[in-house]
Amino acid sequence: MDRPRWFRLQALHRVSVAQLDALANELPDASVWAGALLACEPMKRTSRNPSKKKSLQRLVRTALRCWDTDKGWCAIAELQMRGSPRTLASAKRLARSASWRRRSLGLYIASQLTQRKGASSSEYAVEETHKLLLDGLHDQHLDVVRAAVSGLGHRPHPSALADLVRWSAHPHTSLRWNVAVTLGRYEDPIAIEALLRLAVDPDDAVRDWATFGLGSLQSADTPEIRAALWRNLDDQDADVRGEALVGLAVRHDERAVDHLVEHLGPQCLVYDLDAAQALAVPRLLSPLQAIAGALKDEDKEGYWFGRLQAAIEACRTESCDS
Structure with a gap:
C-alpha cells in the first residue's frame, strides 16, 4: 500500500x-x-x-x-x-x-x-x-x-501569505517542503502559483506535497492546475504520480478515466482506487470487479481492500443511475 x-x-x-x-x-x-x-x-x-x-x-x-x-x-x-x-x-x-x-x-x-x-x-x-x-x-x-x-x-492567516511565497524559493529543501505542506491551506491565486512552482521542485517530497496541495486541498480548477497535474502523472516518483491522478479525478478529467482503464490491476495503489471512487464512472466498474474477483480470502481486509470496495460501490451506483 x-x-x-x-x-x-x-x-x-x-x-x-x-x-x-x-x-x-x-x-x-x-x-x-x-x-x-x-x-x-x-x-x-x-x-x-x-x-x-x-x-x-x-x-x-x-x-x-x-x-x-x-x-x-x-x-x-x-x-x-x-x-x-x-x-x-x-x-x-x-x-x-x-x-x-x-x-x-x-x-x-x-x-x-x-x-x-x-x-x-x-x-x-x-x-x-x-x-x-x-x-x-x-x-x-x-x-x-x-x-x-x-x-x-x-x-492560517492571510498576513502570512507573502512571506510563505517568499520562503517557497528558499535553497533549503526542508523549508520548501514545509511551505509546500502549508500552502495547501491557502486558497489564493499567489498560493496556487507558488504550489505550481513547487510541483516541479527537484526534491521528490516537495513535489509530492505540492501536487497533493494542488490536487486535493485546493478547490480551484484552472487549465494551469490541470496541466501541472497531467505533467506530474508522468513523474519519476510514484507518490507524485498518484497525487496527480487523484487531482485530475476529483476534477472529473476524462484523461484520468483513460489512464485508469489502462492501469487498474491487482497491483494498483490506493491512489488509483481513490481516483476511481472520485470519478465514479461505469467504465471502471468491470476492471475494479476483476481485481476484487481475483483476490484471495486473506487479501479481503485492511485499508486497501476498503478503498477497493468504496471505488466499486461508487462506480456501481453511477452505473445504475445512468
Whole structure:
C-alpha cells in the first residue's frame, strides 16, 4: 500500500498519536514524517500517553532534551493540548529565548494550542498565537522559520501569505517542503502559483506535497492546475504520480478515466482506487470487479481492500443511475 497517502490523509482526519507512531515506524525518515504530521493537524491523544501525567515544566524539558525524536514530539503534542494562560505564557517566553530550539518549541506549542473540553477540544488563544507565528517568519534561524511556517498551516492567516511565497524559493529543501505542506491551506491565486512552482521542485517530497496541495486541498480548477497535474502523472516518483491522478479525478478529467482503464490491476495503489471512487464512472466498474474477483480470502481486509470496495460501490451506483 502507498503508505504516504494513507499517512497524509489520516493525519488530516486526526488519528491518534499511537496510530501515527505505529505507521511512522514503517516509513523511511520516520522522525521527519512523525514530526511534520504531528504538527499538521490537532491530534487526539490516547489515554495511554504517559505525557499526560507530566507537569508543564517537565514536558518542556523533555521536548528540548529529546528534540526531533518520537518522545520529544509526544511531549510537544501534550503541551499543545494544555491550552491555558499558563501554557500560553510559557510559549511566549520560549519564543523570546536566545536559543533557537526554545524559540522553535514555543512556536510548535502555539501552532496547535488547544483547550480540552471533555472528550473534545477547541483552539485556544488564536489571536495571540497568530502573532507569535507571524513574528517567527522573520527569525534568523531556519528551524524557527520552519516551525512558524508549519504552524501557519494549522492556523492560517492571510498576513502570512507573502512571506510563505517568499520562503517557497528558499535553497533549503526542508523549508520548501514545509511551505509546500502549508500552502495547501491557502486558497489564493499567489498560493496556487507558488504550489505550481513547487510541483516541479527537484526534491521528490516537495513535489509530492505540492501536487497533493494542488490536487486535493485546493478547490480551484484552472487549465494551469490541470496541466501541472497531467505533467506530474508522468513523474519519476510514484507518490507524485498518484497525487496527480487523484487531482485530475476529483476534477472529473476524462484523461484520468483513460489512464485508469489502462492501469487498474491487482497491483494498483490506493491512489488509483481513490481516483476511481472520485470519478465514479461505469467504465471502471468491470476492471475494479476483476481485481476484487481475483483476490484471495486473506487479501479481503485492511485499508486497501476498503478503498477497493468504496471505488466499486461508487462506480456501481453511477452505473445504475445512468
